[in-house]
Amino acid sequence: MSQTRIAKRFEILKAEGRSAFVTFVTAGDPDLETSKKLLSGMAKAGADILEIGMPFSDPMADGPAIQLGSQRALAAGMTLKGVLSLVSDLRQSDDETPIVLMGYYNPIYSYGVDKFLNDAKAAGVDGFIVVDLPPEEEREFAIPAKEAGLDFIYLTTPTADDERLEKIGRRASGFIYYVSITGVTGTASATSSDVAAAVKRIKNTSDLPVAIGFGINTPAQAQEMASVSDAAVVGSAIVKKIAGNLDENGKAKAGLVDDVLSYVSELAGGVKAAKA
Amino acid sequence: MNTPNTYMAGPDEDGRFGIFGGRFVAETLMPLILEVEKYFNEAKDDPAFKKQVAGYLKQYVGRPSPLYFAERFTEHCGGAKIYFKREDLNHTGAHKINSCVAQILLAKRMGKKRIIAETGAGQHGVATATVCALFGLECVIFMGATDIERQQPNVFRMKLLGAEVRPVTAGAGTLKDAMNEALRDWVANVHDTYYLIGTVAGPHPYPVMVREFQKIIGEEVREQIMEQEGRLPDTLIACVGGGSNAMGLFYPFLDDRNVQIIGVEAAGLGVDTDEHAASLTGGRPGVLHGNRTYLLQDDDGQIEEAHSISAGLDYPGIGPEHSWLFEQGRVEYHSITDDEAVASFQLCTKLEGIIPALESSHALAEAEKMAKTMSKDKIIVVNMSGRGDKDVNTIAKAMGTVL
Numbered sequence: 001m002s003q004t005r006i007a008k009r010f011e012i013l014k015a016e017g018r019s020a021f022v023t024f025v026t027a028g029d030p031d032l033e034t035s036k037k038l039l040s041g042m043a044k045a046g047a048d049i050l051e052i053g054m055p056f057s058d059p060m061a062d063g064p065a066i067q068l069g070s071q072r073a074l075a076a077g078m079t080l081k082g083v084l085s086l087v088s089d090l091r092q093s094d095d096e097t098p099i100v101l102m103g104y105y106n107p108i109y110s111y112g113v114d115k116f117l118n119d120a121k122a123a124g125v126d127g128f129i130v131v132d133l134p135p136e137e138e139r140e141f142a143i144p145a146k147e148a149g150l151d152f153i154y155l156t157t158p159t160a161d162d163e164r165l166e167k168i169g170r171r172a173s174g175f176i177y178y179v180s181i182t183g184v185t186g187t188a189s190a191t192s193s194d195v196a197a198a199v200k201r202i203k204n205t206s207d208l209p210v211a212i213g214f215g216i217n218t219p220a221q222a223q224e225m226a227s228v229s230d231a232a233v234v235g236s237a238i239v240k241k242i243a244g245n246l247d248e249n250g251k252a253k254a255g256l257v258d259d260v261l262s263y264v265s266e267l268a269g270g271v272k273a274a275k276a
Numbered sequence: 277m278n279t280p281n282t283y284m285a286g287p288d289e290d291g292r293f294g295i296f297g298g299r300f301v302a303e304t305l306m307p308l309i310l311e312v313e314k315y316f317n318e319a320k321d322d323p324a325f326k327k328q329v330a331g332y333l334k335q336y337v338g339r340p341s342p343l344y345f346a347e348r349f350t351e352h353c354g355g356a357k358i359y360f361k362r363e364d365l366n367h368t369g370a371h372k373i374n375s376c377v378a379q380i381l382l383a384k385r386m387g388k389k390r391i392i393a394e395t396g397a398g399q400h401g402v403a404t405a406t407v408c409a410l411f412g413l414e415c416v417i418f419m420g421a422t423d424i425e426r427q428q429p430n431v432f433r434m435k436l437l438g439a440e441v442r443p444v445t446a447g448a449g450t451l452k453d454a455m456n457e458a459l460r461d462w463v464a465n466v467h468d469t470y471y472l473i474g475t476v477a478g479p480h481p482y483p484v485m486v487r488e489f490q491k492i493i494g495e496e497v498r499e500q501i502m503e504q505e506g507r508l509p510d511t512l513i514a515c516v517g518g519g520s521n522a523m524g525l526f527y528p529f530l531d532d533r534n535v536q537i538i539g540v541e542a543a544g545l546g547v548d549t550d551e552h553a554a555s556l557t558g559g560r561p562g563v564l565h566g567n568r569t570y571l572l573q574d575d576d577g578q579i580e581e582a583h584s585i586s587a588g589l590d591y592p593g594i595g596p597e598h599s600w601l602f603e604q605g606r607v608e609y610h611s612i613t614d615d616e617a618v619a620s621f622q623l624c625t626k627l628e629g630i631i632p633a634l635e636s637s638h639a640l641a642e643a644e645k646m647a648k649t650m651s652k653d654k655i656i657v658v659n660m661s662g663r664g665d666k667d668v669n670t671i672a673k674a675m676g677t678v679l
Contacts, residue, residue, distance in 0.1 A: 057578040058452065058564060060459045061302040067446065079576040105300060106563045110577025132300040132563065136290070157304040159466055164307060182304055183464035 005098040005126045006151055006174045009048060010209045010230065019226035021046055021271040022211060023264055024102065024235030026053030027086050028078025029069040029242060034252040035078075038242075038260055039090055043097045045261040046268020050090075051129070051233065054083050054103030061131045063186040065236040068243060072250065080107045080116070084123040091124035100153060100174070102129040105141065113141055117148040127151030127174040135167055146173055155179050156202060158194075169205025175231065176202055177211050186236025189215035196228035219270030226274035234267050283530035283606050286597060291480020291567075294603065296596035299479045301566045304463045312470075313481040315386050320488060325381065329489075332377045336410070337367045339374075339492065343500035343657070348627040349640075356510065356650035358643055360630070360660040361497055363521065370633065370662030371521045372403035372474055375489040380407040383470035390414040390465065393472045394458040396423055396451035396517065397588035397635065398430025399662055400474030405439035415439040418458040421449035423587045430666050448581040451517075451591045455565050475518025476595035479566030483595050490524025497657055498528055505655055511536040511646060514659035515638040516609070517553070517589035519598045521661035530606060539598060540642045542584035543611035553582035554611045555594045556602045569596040585614035585670060586634035588662075616641040618674045621664060633662035634670065 003011075013020050023042050028035050042050055055073040059066060087099055101120065108116050108130065120128075127150055133141055135154065142152040151174030156165060159182055168176065178198055180190035190212075199210050212225040213233030226232040241263050245256035286293040301309060319325040333339040342362045350358045363371040383391060391413050395401030401417040408415035417434055421443045424431050434441050447453040455478075462471045476483045476490070494512075501509055512529060514522035516539040529535045544552035552558060555570040562571035564579055572580040572592035582592040601607040612620075617634055620641035625631050632640055636659065643658045650656070664671075672679050 057447075057580075058456050060456050060565070061304075061463060063460070074578060081576075104563075106571075106573070106579070107577035109563055109568075110573065110575075131302050132566075134299065134301060134303050134306045136299045136306065155303040159304050159307045161307065168303075179304060182466055184460045187464065 004151060004174070005096060006049070009098050010175070013048060019229060019271055019274055020048040020211070020231035021222070021226070021268045022049040022051050022231050022233040023047040023238055024051040024053060024233060025238055025242065026055050026066065026069040026073045027083040028055060028073035028076055029239065030072045030246055030250065030252050031076040032078065032082070034256060036086060036089060037257045039086070040093060041257065041261045042264060043094055045264040046272070047097070047264060049098045049100060049231065051100045051102050051235070052083065052087070054080055054101050054107060056104040056107060059104060061184055063184040063236060065186045065239045065243065069239040080111050084119050087123040087125055098126045099124060100127045100129060101125055103131070105130050105132050108141060113144055117145060117150065121148055121150060125150065127153050129153045129155065129177060131155070135171055138171060142171065153177050158182050158198065162201065165201055166205050169202065172206055172208050175209040175211050176206060177213055177233070178202060178229070179214050180212050181214050183214070185214055187215065189217065189221060192224045192228050195225060199229050219266045222267050222270035223274045226271040232271050238264065280604070283601065283604065284527065286600065287480060287484050291484070293597045293600035295561070296569050296599040297480055297483055297567050299566065300563045300568065301479045302463055304466060308466045309479050311386065315382055316481050316485050319382055319385060328381055329378045333374065333492065337373050337377060338365065340496045341365050343497060343504065345504070346628050349624060350647065352623065352627055353644050353647035355647040355652060356654035356656045357652070358647055359501070359655065359657045361493060361525065361657055362660050363493060364630070364632065364636070364660045364663035368403045368406050369665065370399040370403065371490060371493060371524060372400045373406065374492060374524070375474070375486045375520065376403040376407045376472060378489040379472045380411055380413070383472065384411060386470060388468060388470035390416070390469045391472050392416045392418065392458050392461050392469055393474060394418045394451065394454040395474065396454070396590055397586065397633070398423070398427040398434065398666060399588060401439070401441070402430050402433050402437070404472050405434040405437035408439060409437045416461065417441050418444055418454040418461070420451060420454045421445045423450055426670055427587055427666055428669065450581070450587070452579065452582070459565070475520040476523045476597060477518045477565060477567055477569065477593060483567065483597055486520050487523040487527055487597065490520050491527045493521065493524035493659065494526060494528035497525065501655070501657065508532055508535055509655040509657045510650070511538065511654070511656045513538045513540060513639045513643050513646065513656060515540045515589060515635045515661060516594060516598060517542070517591050517635065519595040521659050523595060523597060525659045526607060537607045538642060538646070539607055539609045540638045541609055541611040542586055542589035542638055543613040544583040544585070546613055547611050551583035553584040553589050553591060555592060556599065556609045557611050559592070561599065564593055567596045569593050569599045570602070585617065585674065586638065588633070588635040589638065610642055612638040612641045618671060620644060621671060630660070631664040632660055633664045634667045636661045637664070
C-alpha cells in the first residue's frame with residue numbers, strides 16, 4: 001500500500017524536527033459557507049492535520065463548547081453526507097493535508113458502514129476518530145476501515161493500565177490520540193510532566209506518533225504539549241473562538257474567519273516553537 | 277427466523293442480545309465498565325451478597341410486593357381477570373428501588389464514594405437518593421430542566437434526602453439529555469464515582485445487571501399466581517420506557533411460551549405524529565448511550581426528541597433486550613397515547629382507590645383493551661410499576677384543573 005497522507009505528513013515533520021499541529025472544528029459550524037472558508041484557510045494558517053467534526057445530536061464525550069458547535073452545525077443543516085462533500089471540496093485545492101473525521105458512531109451506522117467507507121475514501125478522508133467505538137467494538141467499524149486502507153485512530157486515556165495500552169497499541173493505525181485528562185473536551189488541562197510520562201508508556205506499545213488533546217487552550221500550552229509528544233490537538237479553544245464571533249442571532253460576523261485563522265496561526269506558532 | 281431453545285440465555289460475553297447491546301462508550305470509561313462487570317459477576321454468585329440484598333429487599337423495601345386481584349377494574353372491563361403486581365407499594369413508591377439497593381451494595385464493594393444517576397420522572401432519582409442516604413454516600417442526580425418542572429414533588433424529595441439535583445438544559449431537557457450529562461460527569465470522575473443506571477439500557481453489563489436485580493418482580497408473580505389461581509397467567513402487561521419494570525416482570529416467563537407478553541410503549545400524541553416515545557413502533561436500530569437498540573432518529577442518524585406525558589417513558593430508546601425480544605417476536609409491543617393513559621389513571625383511581633403512576637397507567641390502558649377481548653376465565657397480570665402521587669400536578673393540568 002502506498003504511504004498514507006497521515007504517515008507522510010508525520011515523516012516530513014520528523015525530518016523538520018518538529019511536532020504536528022492538529023486543529024479541530026465541526027463541519028458546518030456555524031454554517032456551511034463559513035466552515036468551508038475556515039477549513040480551506042487552516043493549512044495556510046499553520047494546521048498540519050485537519051480534524052473535522054461530524055456533528056451529532058448527543059455528543060456524550062464533549063464539553064459545552066463542542067456540544068454547541070455541533071448544535072450550530074446541525075441547525076444550519078449539516079449532515080454526514082454534507083461532511084463528505086465538504087471534504088471533497090477541500091481536496092480540490094489541497095491534496096496533501098491529512099483529514100481525520102471525528103464523531104460518534106450512530107450517524108455512520110445509519111449511513112451504512114461500507115457505503116460510508118467508500119464515500120469517505122472517494123472524498124479524500126484519511127482516517128477516523130469515533131469516540132464511542134472502543135477496541136471491544138472494533139468489528140463494527142475499526143476493522144472495516146483499516147481493510148479499506150483508512151486509519152482508525154484510537155483514543156487512549158489516563159485510566160488505561162499497561163495491559164489496556166498494549167491492547168490499543170496493537171490495534172492502532174495513523175497515530176494514537178492521548179486524551180490527557182479524565183473528562184470531556186475543553187475542560188481541565190494536564191501537566192506536561194504527566195503527559196510526558198504517559199507518552200513514554202504509549203510508545204512502549206507502538207511505533208506510531210502520539211498526539212495530545214483535551215484542554216490545550218493557549219499557544220504556550222500547545223508548545224508545552226508539542227514538546228513532549230508528536231502532535232498537539234486544539235479543539236474547544238478554536239470552537240470557542242467561532243462562538244465568540246457570532247452575532248445575537250447566532251450568525252457569523254464579518255470578521256469571523258480572519259479572527260479564527262489568526263488565532264490558529266498563534267497556536268501553530270506555539271507548536272512550531274516546541275522542540276520535538 | 278429460527279426460534280431459540282431459550283429466550284433466557286442472553287447476553288453473550290460481549291454483552292449482546294443478538295445484534296443489540298454492546299459496549300459503545302468512550303475509552304475513558306472502558307476500564308471502569310469492565311470493572312463493574314467483574315464485580316457484578318462476582319457478586320451475583322456470592323451467597324453473602326445475595327443474602328445482603330435479600331435482607332434489604334425484605335426489611336427496607338417491603339418485599340414481596342402483593343399480587344392484588346383488581347375486582348372492580350376487572351368488572352369494568354368485562355373480560356379477563358386483572359391482577360396488579362403492586363410495585364407501587366415498595367418503599368419510595370416504585371420498582372426502581374429493587375435495583376438501587378443491589379447496585380449501591382455493589383458500588384460499596386467496589387469502594388466507590390460518590391454516586392451519580394439520571395432520572396426522568398424522578399422515581400429513579402428518589403430511589404437512588406434514598407439508598408445514598410441509607411449508606412451515607414454522596415449523591416448527584418442529573419435531571420432534565422423540563423422534567424424538573426413537571427416533577428417538582430420528586431425534586432424536593434431528592435433534595436430532602438440529601439442529593440444534589442443538577443438541572444440539564446441541553447436538548448429538550450428530558451431523560452436523554454440527563455443521561456448524556458451523567459455520562460459526561462462519569463468520564464470526569466471515574467476514579468471515585470459509580471453510575472447507578474436506572475434502567476435495562478446503557479453499556480454492558482447494565483442491561484443484564486438491572487434485569488437480574490429486577491427479575492424478582494416476575495419470580496414473585498410466578499409464586500403468587502400459582503398460590504392464588506393455581507396456574508400461570510395468560511397475559512403479562514408492563515409499560516416500557518427503558519424497560520426495567522417490564523424486563524423484571526417478563527424475564528422469568530420468557531420460556532413459558534403459552535404466556536402472552538406485552539410491552540407498552542408511550543404513543544404520546546400518537547405514533548403517526550412526531551410526538552411520541554415508541555422506539556420499537558416508530559424507530560430503527562442505532563447506537564446511543566452505550567448500546568445498540570431501537571432509537572427514534574432522523575434519516576441522518578441524529579437522535580430525535582421523544583414525547584410522552586409521562587416523564588419516565590420520555591426517552592427515544594429502549595433497553596437492548598427488548599429490541600431483541602421484539603425482533604424474535606417473543607414479546608409484543610403495543611402503544612398507548614397520553615389521553616388513553618390519563619383516562620386509565622382516573623379510572624383506576626376511582627374504581628380501585630389506587631393512584632397509579634402515569635407510566636403504569638399506560639400498562640393499565642392496554643390491560644383495559646386486552647381484557648375486553650378475552651374471556652372471564654383468562655388472567656392478566658399488569659405491573660403497577662409505581663404510584664402516581666408524583667403525577668397529580670400533570671394530571672390536573674391535563675384535566676384543565678388549576679390546583
